[in-house]
Amino acid sequence: MVHYQARLDATFAALSDVTRRGVLEQLAGSDASITDLADRFQMTLTGMKKHISVLEQAGLVTTEKVGRVRTCKLGRRRLEEEAAWIERHRQLWSARFDALDTIVEHLKRKEKADASSK
Incomplete structure (x- = not known):
């Protein structure tokens, strides 16, 4: 269970950042160097290396x-x-x-019935 949770935590932490999601989108199209990715996202090489490390x-x-x-x-x-975790939830x-x-529909019907009986 702990391994499963750690893996989920790492994945969701990696996906929580817009830049990292963008990197995954870029890499879905084709492989890229860290330098190319840093240029595309207008960030420093060091910053991109950190994002790649998390991924x-x-x-x-x-x-x-x-x-x-x-x-x-x-x-x-x-x-x-x-995906299975998300689907369960x-x-x-x-x-x-x-x-x-x-419940809301029941309350609406009751309210309508009460209003009609007055």
Whole structure:
């Protein structure tokens, strides 16, 4: 359980930042060097390296250094566990909202009936 939670935490922390989500979008199209990514996002090389490090720790990105160039690509890790976690919670909240809708409709009918009887 702890390993599962740590993995979810790392993934959601990595995805919580708009720049890191943008990097994943870019890498979905094609591999890119850290320098290219830093240029695209108008940030320092050091800043981009930190973002890439977070994505690597979550398993969402891999890097390979050839000569002086470090190339980034999407990691092999898929997000099945995260998607399953989200789906479980979506179902829970959907059921709660459905129950709330039922209560609201019942109250509306009761209010209408009370108004008609007066």
